Amino acid sequence: MKATCALVLVVSLGIAELRGQEAPPAVRAMDAGAVEACNHGRVSSTSFRALVESFDPEHVVVHVETGVVRIFGTAGATRLVGTAGHWRYVRITVDPDLPLDERTAVIAHELQHAREIADAAAVTQNQVRQLFERIGRPVQGAVDTYETAGAITAGMRVWRELRATAARTRAMARALKTVPEPPIAVVRVQ
DSSP states (O other), X not given: OHHHHHHHHHHHHHHHHHTTOOOOOSEEEOSHHHXXXXXXXXXXXXXXXXXXXXXXXXXXXXXXXXXXXXXXXXXXXXXXXXXXXXEEEEEEEEOTTSOHHHHHHHHHHHHHHXXXXXXXXXXXXXXXXXXXXXXXXXXXTOSSOEEOHHHHHHHHHHHHHHHHHHHHHXXXXXXXXHSOOOOOOOOOOO
């Protein structure tokens, strides 16, 4: 079943290219919670936007979804789910119950892991495992689960940008409340 789905996707991408249409984006939000967080990140964080734009849709497709993360104590996970031709498919899953800013920062963290997979040209689970053994550190208490400094940095950078955007928005709202209303002119017609 997976091969059939991948084949249909590969064929449809090829048809879009043949018709001169722009290829679909490399990072694709798959449900409402992922759409909300990805849109929030694109609008409110230059780092998030740059990370999303760094993927080449000709080689890597990243599906972002909200759902149960089956690794104890983590809010997100990234997996290489398959390859077809020269495309690699990566799935990011984040906890849907996280507040919006946190969910967005976790997606950025996981996008950095996807970026690491893309940069290494890893095409098998074993290659991904070897990559993260080399560039990361194992997560205590979990099997085949790794963390990297790059992903931690990416998530924190986006978190800070989101918080700064929220602070600016609150400051603007306060400033608007303190601006006196212009006087209403009353015109009498006699």
